[in-house]
Amino acid sequence: MNQLLRALFAPGFFASGPVHAALVVGAVVALVTGAVGVFTVIRGQAFAGHALGEVGSAGGSAAFLGGANPLWGFMGIAVVAAGLIELLGLHRPRARDVATGLVLGAGLGLAALFLYLDATSSSTTGVAVTILFGSLFAVSQQMLPSIVALSAVSLVVIALCYRMLLLSSLSSDLAAARGVPVRALGIAYLVIMAVAVSLAAETIGAILATALVVGPPATALRLTKRPGGALVVAGLVGVAAVWLGIVLAYDSYYWAPAGHGWPVSFFVVALVFLFYLVAGAVTGIAEARRRRHWETAPRLAASGCAEHPGDAA
Amino acid sequence: MNVLPDHGADDPILSVDGVSVWLSGREVLHDVRFRIMPGEFTGLIGSNGAGKTTLFRVILGLQASSTGSVLVGGRPLTRRNPIIGYVPQKVFLDPDMPLRARDVVALGLDGHRLGVPLGWRRRRQAVDAMLDAVDARHFADARVGNLSGGEQQRVLIAHALISRPRLLLLDEPLANLDIRAEGEVVALLARIAREQRIAVLISAHDVNPLLPVLDRLVYVASGKTASGTTAEVIRAEVLSALYGQHVDVLRVHGRILVVAGAEGPSGVTFEETDGAAVGPDIVSLR
Amino acid sequence: MVNTWIAATLVAVIAGVVGFFVVLRGAAFVAHAIPHGAFGGAAGAVLIGVNPIAGLGVFAVGGALGIGWLGRRGRHDVATALALVLMLGLGALFLSFSVEYAAAIYSLLFGEVLGVPSDELLPIAGLGIACIAALALLYRPLMLTSITPEVAEARGVRAQRIETGFLLVVALAATMTVPVVGVLLMFSLMIGPAATAGSLTRSPRNAIGLSVLLALATVWLAVAVSYLTNLPVGFFVGTLGAVSYGCARIWTARRRGRTATA
Numbered sequence: 001m002n003q004l005l006r007a008l009f010a011p012g013f014f015a016s017g018p019v020h021a022a023l024v025v026g027a028v029v030a031l032v033t034g035a036v037g038v039f040t041v042i043r044g045q046a047f048a049g050h051a052l053g054e055v056g057s058a059g060g061s062a063a064f065l066g067g068a069n070p071l072w073g074f075m076g077i078a079v080v081a082a083g084l085i086e087l088l089g090l091h092r093p094r095a096r097d098v099a100t101g102l103v104l105g106a107g108l109g110l111a112a113l114f115l116y117l118d119a120t121s122s123s124t125t126g127v128a129v130t131i132l133f134g135s136l137f138a139v140s141q142q143m144l145p146s147i148v149a150l151s152a153v154s155l156v157v158i159a160l161c162y163r164m165l166l167l168s169s170l171s172s173d174l175a176a177a178r179g180v181p182v183r184a185l186g187i188a189y190l191v192i193m194a195v196a197v198s199l200a201a202e203t204i205g206a207i208l209a210t211a212l213v214v215g216p217p218a219t220a221l222r223l224t225k226r227p228g229g230a231l232v233v234a235g236l237v238g239v240a241a242v243w244l245g246i247v248l249a250y251d252s253y254y255w256a257p258a259g260h261g262w263p264v265s266f267f268v269v270a271l272v273f274l275f276y277l278v279a280g281a282v283t284g285i286a287e288a289r290r291r292r293h294w295e296t297a298p299r300l301a302a303s304g305c306a307e308h309p310g311d312a313a
Numbered sequence: 314m315n316v317l318p319d320h321g322a323d324d325p326i327l328s329v330d331g332v333s334v335w336l337s338g339r340e341v342l343h344d345v346r347f348r349i350m351p352g353e354f355t356g357l358i359g360s361n362g363a364g365k366t367t368l369f370r371v372i373l374g375l376q377a378s379s380t381g382s383v384l385v386g387g388r389p390l391t392r393r394n395p396i397i398g399y400v401p402q403k404v405f406l407d408p409d410m411p412l413r414a415r416d417v418v419a420l421g422l423d424g425h426r427l428g429v430p431l432g433w434r435r436r437r438q439a440v441d442a443m444l445d446a447v448d449a450r451h452f453a454d455a456r457v458g459n460l461s462g463g464e465q466q467r468v469l470i471a472h473a474l475i476s477r478p479r480l481l482l483l484d485e486p487l488a489n490l491d492i493r494a495e496g497e498v499v500a501l502l503a504r505i506a507r508e509q510r511i512a513v514l515i516s517a518h519d520v521n522p523l524l525p526v527l528d529r530l531v532y533v534a535s536g537k538t539a540s541g542t543t544a545e546v547i548r549a550e551v552l553s554a555l556y557g558q559h560v561d562v563l564r565v566h567g568r569i570l571v572v573a574g575a576e577g578p579s580g581v582t583f584e585e586t587d588g589a590a591v592g593p594d595i596v597s598l599r
Numbered sequence: 600m601v602n603t604w605i606a607a608t609l610v611a612v613i614a615g616v617v618g619f620f621v622v623l624r625g626a627a628f629v630a631h632a633i634p635h636g637a638f639g640g641a642a643g644a645v646l647i648g649v650n651p652i653a654g655l656g657v658f659a660v661g662g663a664l665g666i667g668w669l670g671r672r673g674r675h676d677v678a679t680a681l682a683l684v685l686m687l688g689l690g691a692l693f694l695s696f697s698v699e700y701a702a703a704i705y706s707l708l709f710g711e712v713l714g715v716p717s718d719e720l721l722p723i724a725g726l727g728i729a730c731i732a733a734l735a736l737l738y739r740p741l742m743l744t745s746i747t748p749e750v751a752e753a754r755g756v757r758a759q760r761i762e763t764g765f766l767l768v769v770a771l772a773a774t775m776t777v778p779v780v781g782v783l784l785m786f787s788l789m790i791g792p793a794a795t796a797g798s799l800t801r802s803p804r805n806a807i808g809l810s811v812l813l814a815l816a817t818v819w820l821a822v823a824v825s826y827l828t829n830l831p832v833g834f835f836v837g838t839l840g841a842v843s844y845g846c847a848r849i850w851t852a853r854r855r856g857r858t859a860t861a
Contacts, residue, residue: 046676047628050683088845094409094625098794101627102841105787109837112709112783116831132708133691207635208691211684218677263695269688273681280672291337373753393755401749410623410746411797411806417746424743425754429735456801472747 013250022136022246025147029199030212030238032151035158035231036196037217039189042169046214048085051100052197053209055081055107060131060206061114065121069143070131071202078194081107086187134205136246136264147199154195165189166227204265212238215272222279241271324387326351326480326512327372332381334367340536341367347531347540351479352510354503356523359533365516366402369482373399386479398478400469402485408458414468415440415453421472439475447471447501463494467501483515487522495522521568603822606715606723610776611788611818613727615811616734617772618793620765624745628676629666629766630789632683634773635782636662638707639690646693656774658686663766709781709833719779726775733768741765783833788814791840795847813843
């Protein structure tokens, strides 16, 4: 048993302070992004979610310029961007798509500016890397209380608005008829999403944040049909991806090339993607089995339409 | 491009014979049979989810039927059948698209071909003639997404007619139109059917707007159909047999109401039966 | 400096044309994801000592096909998001192994328009012509599948193949422009001018023309200002795109308001 543990966890794993912090932060953030992300996927807002993350890199680099923790920068600009997307984007799909794209373009422009200024004003290199790709092991321990508090607030808000959000995601007309303030709810949701994306950006980097916000929820929605269950499954899948990613990243220090750890963010993203594919394969097999069961229903040879079999498939 | 050299004017343009369709273990259409002659105006009447769109997809060759045969212009089905024109249900013409009414009509001519269109003058003449035929010339250069529902419907009819079909399929073209636009679209279709001898098959959940122009109708309920003239089909015995429960047919001021009988649920129907509300109209196989 | 102008002009023409279809199809996310994800490929190519363009091409085409494949089995935006982060994650991995990565990332993401070597101009022009030719070939089915997909299906157009073809055009455009102008600039140039043109004109032909003109104006102005201020080009392109679209929207809204009251 000890041998097995030693093979899985490289020496010093359980004693390392940064590892402890990373495990805690990663789990908390994964739970929040899982819960928030289920609605992102249901509402078809993956692009907005991704845009908020990337736009956040402008805030992160600006915060670095001002000497603050990037998290506050991520969040400040992501909340502003969320408001802009909602303000610009009408309820037509193309207008919304364009509005998101333009906010993203402008945000990235700002990021270019601030990163450029970061690079010219300080001698430290690698700001861009930390902001864009993150590093879970570098999350400062002082930020822990803030991260936990923000996560708790987000979860409470999601819990409070759960039924309203579900109804308005299903049909905004139906929700409006029931007296749900659909517009205000939409803005509130985008703000919560901005907070969740910022937390993810702090953990795995601004441009990879989408992985945690979209991946585990999409996986969960493939595995379970119940929305409440999806929230929990998404959280668990996210925690699994982050923790496994941390273990692998810690172990990778002993892999080739020796003495060089692979980035945690890479492992987290790769695991999230892998989980999504596996979930698709699992449900695909179940679906095929169910369909084969149905096909045993009376189904005589097609005569007039036999010239294009498989057209419908 | 005469695709029907051996096809006489007295043969049916569409004959559906004993078509059944199974989707996900459910029989969506059962033993459907009817014929349409050239120039005939036929209504496909049934509630939402009764199987109307599925039947259209079978006729278009997009959905294989489990049994039965369909002949279009006397020939078995093929995909991309040039003698069928199609106006789908609920086309969303986004006001954000830079697209004029005439661009939509022109796409009906050759939108499925590769390459950029050549021969601008000839195309323009063809498009203008088509726009005149559907009374859409005065908004030909307006942004199509900003037109009213009735105007958009006329543009879509022109989009389907410009490839010179012999059979025009329209899926719920009257849904979401106000009463006046409804009347205009029906009159336009009747005129086209008569003048150009194009057979029209139009689906609707309410038969009343079509009553003045219908030659025949096909009534769909619970996947089963009855066809014939209005007087033959819309009778209490026929519809009760289709619905599998007693229904009454009331005629009030020339309008028809189909009402569930005493033992069924009360109220005006086109009642959904056996949970067909999420039925075949919505199911797509992709 | 002359090279910069020529490169910027070529890129603007391509972005203006491709962008029209991106906006028409509501495909901004894919148009962002393919060039952005391809950046990971460039990082990999640098690591193993190959021409970054090869890496970009492999990732861009792989991303386009992957998004098409995943999108058939799940939600399209989810597929795009996950394909994108996977490519970027690989990029992060490759970058962590290379030595001077900060500068490399920066130039790939945000572009180094002010230093374009002359031998890169010909390949850009060639690939650009290929892109525009491919779009001309796909023009009608792309329009038809965007407007009445059911009719396209009934006419025998394989919407899936058309979509894949379109994604490959975006991939091609990304491959040749990203090493020169960066991810950000290419994306901003595809969305801003095309969206502005779309809200100002009514016919597709005029929209494409105006989109190219606006893209040219945007990029020339941005390069000039960037040259004078010494600040990154991407910043100016991104802001100009958003500002021009905002102005167009306000203008059309006011014009509509005036005709309504008249």
